[in-house]
Amino acid sequence: MNRDESWAVIADQRRAVADLLAELTDPEWDTPSLCADWRVRDVAAHLALAPQPPGLLTMTTEAIRAGGRFHRLNHDLAVRHANRPSADLVAELRRHADSRRLPAVTNYRNILFDVLVHAQDIAVPLERPLVMPLRAAAAGATRVWTMGWPFWARRRLPAVRLVATDTDWSVGDGAEVCGPISALLLLLTGRRARCPELSGPGTARL
Template sequence: MNRDESWGVIADQRRAVADLLAGLTAAEWELPSLCAGWRVRDVAAHLALAPQPPGPLTMAAAAVRAGGRFHRLNHDMAVRHAARPPADLVDELQRHAGSRRLPAVTNYRNILFDVLVHAQDIAIPLRRPLVMPVRAAAAGATRVWTMGWPFWARRRLPAVRLAATDTDWSAGAGDEVRGPIAALLLLLTGRHAALPGLAGPGVARLSDLRSHPEQP
């Protein structure tokens, strides 16, 4: 997918998440997401923050408070932003859906898989179906497979060949793990919720995935 196509999917996913969130009860906003230690509202806040990143001084101060730990920084900033009323988070996602503004440390390829995966982090535990576009999921899977940190997918998933059943995408070598590309992207980013959607002789090698916390 090229840059414009990717940004189009990002905008659509932000709007889809906003629409989903707009219909939640107060209790549903507080439910755990697929990310360990993150509520639905925290993930929503993380998505809302992406197109409106804090300035360098704010980021520096937050990094100090987090002891320089990236995942802690990510979590703490999301939790602080999540203190806003739910309606404000929905409004931010809608208003900034088409924004191409980026945090300084990332790029649109990372934002693409980030919004795809986090949308599912919210939708799956709520049992609210949210479609992940196949071509975008394949682009995201390729990005995660090749990038290393923070998911280290190739290191975590040795001796298996991942093969999508709904598009022409595969990676790795070994016992086959097959399933929809959406499930494979969730697997690559450490979500054990992907496992029920996967099949093949390599699935047995994935059992220890349940012991790894989901990445934010």
């Protein structure tokens, strides 16, 4: 997928997440997401922050506070932003849906799989359907497979061949693990909630 196609999917996913969130009850906002130690509210705040990243001074201060740990920094920023009213988070997602602004340390390829995966972090535990576009999911899966840190997918999934059953995509060597590309993308990023949708001799190695 090229840059413009990727940004179009990012915008659509932001709007879809906003629409889903707008229907939630207060208790549902505090449901544990697929992202460990993050509530639905925290994931929503993370997505809302992506197109409006903090300035360099704030990021430096937060990085020091987090002891230089990237995941801690991400978590703390999201949790603090999540303290605002739910309606404000929904409004931010909608207002910035088409924005191409992003943090200096990343790029649109990373933002693409980030929004796809975090959308499912919210939707799956709430049992709300949220479609992941096939081409975008395949592009995201390829990016995660080839990038190394922070997922180290090749290292975590040795001796298996991942094969999508709904689009032309496969990686790896070894016993096959087959399933929807959306489930494979979640597996690559460390989420196992949709592993029951996967099949093949390689599933015993997961």
